[in-house]
């Protein structure tokens with residue numbers, strides 16, 4: 001398997017598809033004998049793969065069976081859910097506890113892993129120790145949208161390998177550069193993309209689109225550039241991909257990639273985002289907001305839009321760490337914006353509580 005290869009398979013049976021991909025690409029020949037192997041799925045929230053947020057457990061099963069059959073026994077599943085969710089709950093809800101028992105593969109909650117600092121691209125990053133140390137790291141992202149970075153796939157999924165404190169700090173640094181630097185510290189050796197079912201607007205799922213595909217590539221930049229293309233994004237809209245290429249993480253050259261389509265796409269599904277999150281962003285005054293917080297606010301606004309209430313909102317809603325210690329007036333979301341006249345507490349707050357505050361404000365005509 002060469003670095004410029006992108007293998008793509010279409011279908012409805014994730015376990016069989018993953019197996020076919022691994023065999024066709026000859027993945028076992030890529031891994032050093034006796035290597036310790038880390039599997040990094042996307043379990044950003046405690047929601048099953050049906051929601052379009054998390055990696056299908058069938059793909060992980062196929063991968064473990066394949067690796068064991070080829071003599072690799074030192075395998076660990078590792079992940080850290082986003083700030084505000086519990087990785088162990090995500091393991092349970094998403095079916096990974098069962099996999100762990102069945103195959104004797106340990107589950108590591110990276111929120112409890114030792115943290116060490118590494119520097120890359122001029123940034124010191126608080127990285128979890130185990131993903132950095134395994135001999136071979138396999139990234140298993142979900143192909144999906146993201147309300148702050150447009151899309152998330154291989155490069156951004158590595159954000160689950162840093163501490164919660166660092167995840168928060170990444171948002172204060174604008175996300176794109178730190179995501180690129182993070183992959184410079186330790187990029188995955190192999191990326192197996194779950195494109196079976198993904199939410200094309202929100203990383204936390206809820207509006208899954210049946211996409212019926214799976215992709216395999218060694219280069220995290222190349223696979224992200226390819227996915228951006230099939231989702232209809234220009235690379236300028238997702239700066240972290242180009243920044244990672246500039247740091248030498250991988251190649252942007254999709255035109256020269258060797259794309260091996262193992263069968264035909266008969267789904268006819270469009271992978272284009274509705275860009276709804278971007279349209280709703282005009283109601284928000286954001287300064288360094290964490291994904292969970294920002295996602296709750298976008299979901300709350302989407303609910304109000306469904307009810308035809310958005311026009312009643314007066315002024316922008318403040319959110320993010322940049323509002324800590326400030327008194328910007330108006331409405332705020334999250335403990336960081338508690339200096340606002342009216343604020344939904346929580347870190348992160350729940351979408352339902354934000355909906356309630358906005359409804360109250362709209363029904364009172366914006367009077368506080």
Ligand code: SF4
Nearest residue numbers: 290293334335336347
């Ligand atoms: S309130 Fe929101 S933006 Fe502030 S630290 Fe918590 S999750 Fe992040």
